[in-house]
Amino acid sequence: MVKSINQLRPKFTTHADGSDAVLYIHELVGEQDGPTIGISAAIHGNENTGSQAILELYRLLKDVPLKGRILLLPVANPYAFAVNERYSTIDKVDLNRQFPGNPKGTYSQQLAHAMTEHYLNVIDVHIDLHSGTDRPTVDYVYIWNDERLSRAFGSKLLYRPVENKQGTVFGGTTKSVTIDTRNIPVAVIELGGGIVDQGPYLKRTVDGVLNMLKTLGAIPGDPWTNPQQIVVNELAGIRPSQGGWLEPLAPANGEIIKGGELLGRVVSPYTFETLEEIPTPFENGVMIMQHLTRNLVHSGDYGFMVGNLEGATD
Ligand SMILES: [Zn+2]
Incomplete structure (x- = not known):
């Protein structure tokens, strides 16, 4: 049992329609002392798989013995979330490049x-849930500063970014506060999305986060033994350069793709011409993000992500 559940609603401004702009935070306080773990989702408003998982986690965690405190922030970017957009329609900037922010x-x-x-200044651990949108489907976990925590989510594929010298690749993300300023453990999850049943991704997200909480000692139970995992240091994002039907040809996420194989092709819905064939970028790659259905894309939309198995480790 948790000792108490509190709805925190800090107000930070007033919307033009007169309503309060607040953060919707659920605070679960355990019977015993321990660290404060923050779990948040939908900082990009069109990545809502994590928000659904946090609803499920809330229903489960409120009846579980808890050590420490959990802060759930299910919808970090409500105005973007409401209209299924990556950015808020108010200023159309990436919330996850604005940190630490400006009042x-x-x-x-x-x-x-x-x-x-x-939120970020009061937590001791950050679990940040991202997903694909209602188009591409993604499946990997970032390793930032706590490899054990990242691995405990249980995904097969992990990515350890090599920052450029200035360290500006991910400038202004939440980790500019959590890692660069505070150096607390952070795990960023990328799982789900696409015009497919999100049920299996939801279940994996819930199970993965519960295993992370066991690993952290916040809830009882032994963590599982992780599946065999691959850590890649190089990830390529490939965008279609033509608009039209994006027809997927790639193997499933987590599967190997060899040089010369096609990720997909763009076909004109109008003339039926093949406008573009999209090859995989690596001799020896692994699928990380793709479209699972024939989706209409604009030129330059998110297409695919492939990890380079050259230099990858267990
Ligand atoms: Zn995201």
């Missing part, structure tokens, strides 16, 4: 500042 800045900068004050 005198644009709406997303104010939101980032409120998240920093009321």
